Amino acid sequence: MNKKINRKIEKRNSGKAYRFSFFIVLSIFLLMVIATSAYLNLTEEPERIYVSLPYKTDELNQILYRDKIIPVHKEVELNKYDKSSFYMSGDRMGYNDGRIKSIFGIDVSEFQGNIDWQKVKNDGVEFAMLRAGFRGYGGGVINIDREFLNNLKEARKNNIDVGVYFYSQAISVEEAREEARVVIGWVMNYDIQYPVVFDWEFTGDPIARTENIDPSVLNDCANAFCQEIANAGYTPVIYFYRDLAYLYYDLSKINSYDFWLAEYNEIPTFHYDFKMLQFTNKGRVEGIHDGEDDVDLNISFIDYSRQTFSELN
Structure with missing residues (x-):
């Protein structure tokens, strides 16, 4: 027991x-x-902004974009638009904060076919950005857009302000300057109210000559193109989408010029300032394929027809 x-x-x-x-x-x-x-x-950990959320305008050290940490460029002007002042009317965006009122426009190329510009005007379009031409991504040959001159003449005949963009595939400063000089030659006998735009984009084709471009070269190309345009008396602008802006361009190297942003959200989240916004690639406008096909829609926060590049800077 x-x-x-x-x-x-x-x-x-x-x-x-x-x-x-x-x-x-x-x-x-x-x-x-x-x-x-x-x-x-x-x-200590630097504060970050998650750019998928509505933008902020306070002092930040980093941007988190697509799981990448990107330093904030303190010298680049911030996006200070009032997000509550953006609005949608049907498929069209507008902005009005009592001080800035947006201007509605489109951008087109030969892919929109033969456009009825009177119908476009009657549908409320105030400005049009016309593709002047492009450089091939394979052989690098410069081509004029087949509808460019007709679009330019007909848009102006119907009192639509026009600007132009060139689809660049430049891989050197020399090529960027060549593109600018060609565009200047195409437009010099016409009245251009809106900017002349450097539109460099990746093609998505792995064999493209631009596929492995060094970001520093891209910055240099943008500056070289814009400098030629400004020297000729036109207003230069740089077009980009967010991947290109955040991951390839160094915006602090190209911020002498206005930016044209492509972002397809109801409220743009881009951290930095932009003067034009392409807000959809699926718009509808009367006069373009009978209003039954997609077209890029834009707003401008500046009436470029009333200001020169020197006045803007």
């Missing part, structure tokens, strides 16, 4: 000792977690 009691006491004591040891280990673990958390909270 005494042996059985002793064994019971031993089992009871060993269970208590096990539980005591478990609580000691658990307490140490919790203390380590608390200490680690406190250390991390004390460690």
